[in-house]
């Protein structure tokens with residue numbers, strides 16, 4: 101067994117903790133198909149952030165010792181042996197496997213936390229194109245770096261830059277602790293990234309869909325979302341999956357986002373949140389949402405998100421898990437993250 105800490109977790113591996121999630125969120129079956137890997141200790145620095153609540157209590161923001169990690173193999177065999185959990189109602193189980201000429205999407209779902217990951221396919225076909233995309237994003241005029249937010253009534257300063265845009269401008273969307281902010285029309289660069297993301301999602305999911313049904317192990321997709329993707333095949337009317345984008349700019353490894361869930365009621369309950377990363381690789385940590393009486397909540401998974409990566413978080417992920425971008429003091433360089441969301445506007 102090797103230590104993740106010394107391995108740096110810079111690989112494309114996804115690490116899933118052995119810790120059981122209470123209730124229906126996990127069972128022993130859910131851990132089949134993963135390889136054991138042990139972590140001695142991982143100090144990720146302070147996790148507190150704008151939508152974070154629990155890190156200010158309990159272990160004081162220091163990650164507790166984590167033991168018994170499972171590392172999913174990146175190969176097909178491990179995906180084939182990953183677990184199946186009961187599908188949420190109104191969602192169709194069963195699928196056919198993706199065809200081999202698709203980009204290499206990985207199913208990295210946690211039990212009741214459906215996720216898909218596609219590496220290095222957004223914002224350009226090579227690092228230099230993606231660098232241009234990142235520079236164009238970094239020079240957008242709407243970044244704000246003096247944003248304040250509230251946690252339990254206490255005002256805090258956000259430790260990263262943010263801005264937001266929306267289809268047509270003017271869609272408002274409040275985050276907990278953060279007052280509503282203007283969301284002007286998507287600039288061209290963001291529109292281009294959004295179209296690329298929507299095309300990738302549509303092509304992959306429709307390619308897996310037979311008879312309007314699609315599902316991967318541990319990952320079920322609402323039929324309403326498949327219908328929406330199908331409607332996008334028509335060229336006559338402009339169709340959008342996403343009408344809102346929150347942009348995060350982490351200028352160095354000290355900038356971070358605390359644990360939170362994107363569970364606002366204004367989000368479409370059938371569509372995934374699409375998260376795109378540019379620049380330096382940063383860790384994306386996941387833990388269970390707070391259940392009554394659980395004090396310390398260990399990290400359950402860590403995904404290293406790199407340049408051009410696209411992560412999809414499908415419902416009901418936000419209801420069962422929280423995610424964060426922890427401080428990584430040694431991470432040298434900047435990272436821009438775009439989270440595309442579908443907001444219900446009527």
Ligand SMILES: O=C(O)CCC(=O)C(=O)O
Pocket residue numbers: 346348357362375377384405423424425437439
């Ligand atoms: O930077 C990231 O990858 C996370 C962004 C995120 O979770 C959010 O904007 O809600």
Ligand SMILES: [Fe+2]
Pocket residue numbers: 360361362423
């Ligand atoms: Fe988030």
